[in-house]
Amino acid sequence: MPNAQILVNWLLIGSFYAAVALGFSLVWGIMNIVNLAHGSLLILGAYVAYFAFTALHLNPFIGIILAMLALFVVGWLIQYIAINRVIRAPLLVTFMLTFGLDLLITNLAQQFFTANNRAINSSLAGVNLTLGAIVIPVQNVLAALIAVLLTAALSLFLARTRTGNAILAVGMDRDAARLMGINIARTYALTFALGAALAGAAGAMLAMTLQFQPVDAGQYTLFAFVIVALGGLGTPWGALAGGLLFGLATTLSGSIQAIGPGLQTTVAFAVLVLVLVLRPRGVLGKAFYS
Amino acid sequence: MAAHPGTSSSSFPVTSAPAVLAHATHARAPRGLLRLCVLLPLALASLLAACGGSSGGGGTSSNTLVFGAPVSLTGSLSHEGTDTLNGYKLWAETVNAKGGIKVGNTSYQVQIKSFDDASNPTTSTQLTRQLITQDKVNFLLGPYGTTATLADETIAQQYKIPMVEGNGAAHSIFAKSNPYIFGVLSPASEYAKTMLQAALALPTPPKTVAIISANDSFSVEVANAAKAFADSNNLKVTYFQQYPANATDLTTVLTALKTSNSGGVPDMILGSGHENEAIVTMKQAKQLGINAKLYGFTVGPALPDFITTLGGDSNFVLGSSQWTPQVKYQGQDVFGTAPNFEQMYKAKYNVEPSYQAAESAATGLAFQFAIEKAGSIAPDKVRDALANLDVMTFYGELKFDASGANVTKPMATIQIQSGQVVTVFPSDIANAQLKYPTPAFGSR
Numbered sequence: 001m002p003n004a005q006i007l008v009n010w011l012l013i014g015s016f017y018a019a020v021a022l023g024f025s026l027v028w029g030i031m032n033i034v035n036l037a038h039g040s041l042l043i044l045g046a047y048v049a050y051f052a053f054t055a056l057h058l059n060p061f062i063g064i065i066l067a068m069l070a071l072f073v074v075g076w077l078i079q080y081i082a083i084n085r086v087i088r089a090p091l092l093v094t095f096m097l098t099f100g101l102d103l104l105i106t107n108l109a110q111q112f113f114t115a116n117n118r119a120i121n122s123s124l125a126g127v128n129l130t131l132g133a134i135v136i137p138v139q140n141v142l143a144a145l146i147a148v149l150l151t152a153a154l155s156l157f158l159a160r161t162r163t164g165n166a167i168l169a170v171g172m173d174r175d176a177a178r179l180m181g182i183n184i185a186r187t188y189a190l191t192f193a194l195g196a197a198l199a200g201a202a203g204a205m206l207a208m209t210l211q212f213q214p215v216d217a218g219q220y221t222l223f224a225f226v227i228v229a230l231g232g233l234g235t236p237w238g239a240l241a242g243g244l245l246f247g248l249a250t251t252l253s254g255s256i257q258a259i260g261p262g263l264q265t266t267v268a269f270a271v272l273v274l275v276l277v278l279r280p281r282g283v284l285g286k287a288f289y290s
Numbered sequence: 291m292a293a294h295p296g297t298s299s300s301s302f303p304v305t306s307a308p309a310v311l312a313h314a315t316h317a318r319a320p321r322g323l324l325r326l327c328v329l330l331p332l333a334l335a336s337l338l339a340a341c342g343g344s345s346g347g348g349g350t351s352s353n354t355l356v357f358g359a360p361v362s363l364t365g366s367l368s369h370e371g372t373d374t375l376n377g378y379k380l381w382a383e384t385v386n387a388k389g390g391i392k393v394g395n396t397s398y399q400v401q402i403k404s405f406d407d408a409s410n411p412t413t414s415t416q417l418t419r420q421l422i423t424q425d426k427v428n429f430l431l432g433p434y435g436t437t438a439t440l441a442d443e444t445i446a447q448q449y450k451i452p453m454v455e456g457n458g459a460a461h462s463i464f465a466k467s468n469p470y471i472f473g474v475l476s477p478a479s480e481y482a483k484t485m486l487q488a489a490l491a492l493p494t495p496p497k498t499v500a501i502i503s504a505n506d507s508f509s510v511e512v513a514n515a516a517k518a519f520a521d522s523n524n525l526k527v528t529y530f531q532q533y534p535a536n537a538t539d540l541t542t543v544l545t546a547l548k549t550s551n552s553g554g555v556p557d558m559i560l561g562s563g564h565e566n567e568a569i570v571t572m573k574q575a576k577q578l579g580i581n582a583k584l585y586g587f588t589v590g591p592a593l594p595d596f597i598t599t600l601g602g603d604s605n606f607v608l609g610s611s612q613w614t615p616q617v618k619y620q621g622q623d624v625f626g627t628a629p630n631f632e633q634m635y636k637a638k639y640n641v642e643p644s645y646q647a648a649e650s651a652a653t654g655l656a657f658q659f660a661i662e663k664a665g666s667i668a669p670d671k672v673r674d675a676l677a678n679l680d681v682m683t684f685y686g687e688l689k690f691d692a693s694g695a696n697v698t699k700p701m702a703t704i705q706i707q708s709g710q711v712v713t714v715f716p717s718d719i720a721n722a723q724l725k726y727p728t729p730a731f732g733s734r
Contacts, residue, residue, distance in 0.1 A: 005578075009541040107364065115369040116595035117569055121603065126732045128579045133549075137577035209577070210538055211569045211599060215366045219538065254533075254542030261543045262505050262532040 004134050006255045014247025015144035018240040021227035023198030025239040030171035030191045036098040039221030040105035041196045045071050045203025046212045053120045060122050060208045067200035075196025079189040109214040119211035143205040154236040167191050232285020241283045355398045358421030359431040365409025370646050371434040377650025378402050384624045391658050414438040418445040431653050436460040436508045443471040452673040454656045456649030460508045464693035472676050472694045474652045475612045480701045482516035485586040485608045488703040488715035496557030500529035500547045504563035513562040528556045540570050548580050558584040565590040569599050576731045583727035606728035609704045612645040616713040616721040621683040623655045631684045652685035
């Protein structure tokens with residue numbers, strides 16, 4: 001019976017990890033920007049959901065939508081004001097820029113919101129389904145479903161809509177896309193804003209199911225990086241595969257007596273090394289984000 | 291500053307710089323230039339030294355004692371670091387308002403010189419060195435946390451400046467035979483023991499306990515001491531496990547913990563780690579429907595945001611605390627009692643004092659008593675007085691063993707009851723009864 005519980009734990013945390021990495025994967029794949037501010041955008045999303053719950057008394061799932069809307073605007077502004085100016089610069093420049101943004105956002109959050117730990121305690125948090133010895137927390141299941149839905153929605157949006165196709169086209173060949181009449185600056189702003197909105201959604205799920213404070217930002221950026229490297233760039237499903245693989249590595253290694261939870265991060269990173277050696281593009285990686 | 295230029299020894303640099311310039315214009319160019327090149331920097335350097343010496347010499351020349359403190363005001367430890375500095379500052383203000391530290395017939399005002407180490411132990415050591423060599427502080431107050439304290443105490447020893455710290459409790463700090471380090475707080479071995487003692491003092495005590503800990507050295511040390519205490523007191527440890535420090539997800543640990551005891555969930559869950567892990571433990575225990583009779587965490591419950599973050603789920607949780615505003619010591623110090631300290635702290639900072647703030651203020655008290663007893667501000671004399679110190683303060687008894695640790699003061703067990711922190715153990719300082727057993731999640 002504990003094995004079934006481990007399976008449940010894995011699927012729930014793995015889906016959350018997928019949500020953490022989804023926006024990061026989009027921005028990296030299309031814009032070739034390793035967005036080091038991803039974690040701090042995620043934490044901003046957590047604050048939006050937190051204040052929507054504590055100050056406005058809104059359902060945390062409405063908080064997810066609010067966090068996405070707010071972070072969409074923040075992402076658009078960041079791209080428009082800062083990143084568009086260095087978009088053709090070498091990778092190192094955008095690296096430094098997003099690193100600076102990360103420090104800025106994290107420290108501003110610490111200044112205005114304090115370093116206190118926070119979490120959302122909704123009445124749904126204690127609702128479980130019990131099947132024999134297995135306990136399934138309903139709120140986490142809903143959050144996991146939303147994570148999968150967001151992945152599917154992003155995939156459909158990119159494949160089926162004109163705007164989505166424009167984003168893919170810019171990712172494949174910026175200059176050719178421009179010649180076809182696509183507004184590059186606006187497409188980049190939209191892409192980054194979408195990435196930020198997805199980070200916001202993950203932040204809202206974080207506030208709901210776990211807890212957060214400003215300095216946690218770096219850890220979630222690292223998670224996103226590892227998950228995308230595991231799952232592969234090029235498709236939103238890569239983030240889901242990477243999230244599930246990362247979750248599997250931590251959950252399973254922690255549950256095996258001989259390894260134990262103390263080494264679960266070590267095992268997850270060892271799996272990363274293994275995947276990079278055997279399949280450098282990641283599990284589902286493609287050459288282009290298409 | 292005013293006294294310096296008048297003395298004969300310093301007249302050379304001040305008067306000679308224009309003279310050199312005047313001379314240079316008359317002499318043949320190469321030789322003059324050469325002399326100018328050699329003498330002008332020399333003259334400037336002595337001028338700078340003269341200025342620097344008089345403005346930075348406050349530590350020794352006037353009646354001010356400067357206490358250096360590297361503290362974490364930004365980064366991951368900024369919360370605790372700010373409390374630390376607040377404690378230091380409140381002590382300095384209070385002492386100064388009451389006439390300063392008396393050495394013989396001289397009264398010294400206290401000044402705190404602090405820098406932000408950005409929660410980085412390496413920066414902390416650089417700042418400690420800078421405080422000693424450039425800022426010429428008289429004495430050192432500790433940084434926040436075990437890691438920084440471990441690093442900084444070696445600098446203190448190197449320059450033979452005593453350091454009294456209140457925020458590093460690991461055994462390793464006191465295991466280095468460093469005569470210049472003193473800790474006012476109870477050492478690591480006491481952190482979990484007090485909660486287990488409180489639990490065992492119940493009429494129907496818990497019979498089984500699961501001990502989980504972060505894998506940093508301090509948390510492991512605390513957990514090992516807890517296991518040893520439980521083993522020797524007939525409290526069965528059904529699960530003993532480390533997880534990575536700052537873990538964001540503990541479902542694996544909690545799932546294994548749940549099935550570790552053949553008779554269901556262990557009676558007590560004891561966590562040795564950090565506040566964020568304590569919060570995650572409680573949140574995920576609720577998600578996984580794990581209802582123990584008692585929960586205890588070494589770090590977390592004493593901090594105000596533990597209650598605001600968890601809401602009703604924080605009720606009945608035990609914590610250990612170096613100090614609470616309810617302790618009943620009658621001190622000989624400038625604060626006198628815990629309620630008085632609490633009142634003064636709230637008046638200045640508008641928040642309840644954490645134990646970090648109280649123990650930081652207590653480090654200043656240790657220095658104050660030692661300096662007055664030594665009748666001297668010489669670092670070695672003060673060190674010797676610290677080693678022989680035995681005074682009662684609002685924080686508890688300050689008495690150091692040969693290693694510099696304070697083993698006399700007990701730790702307190704606190705419990706959150708109806709959203710308020712109360713002291714439940716030991717009984718002579720408690721202001722409430724321990725509530726037990728904990729009802730299931732949802733009815734707390």
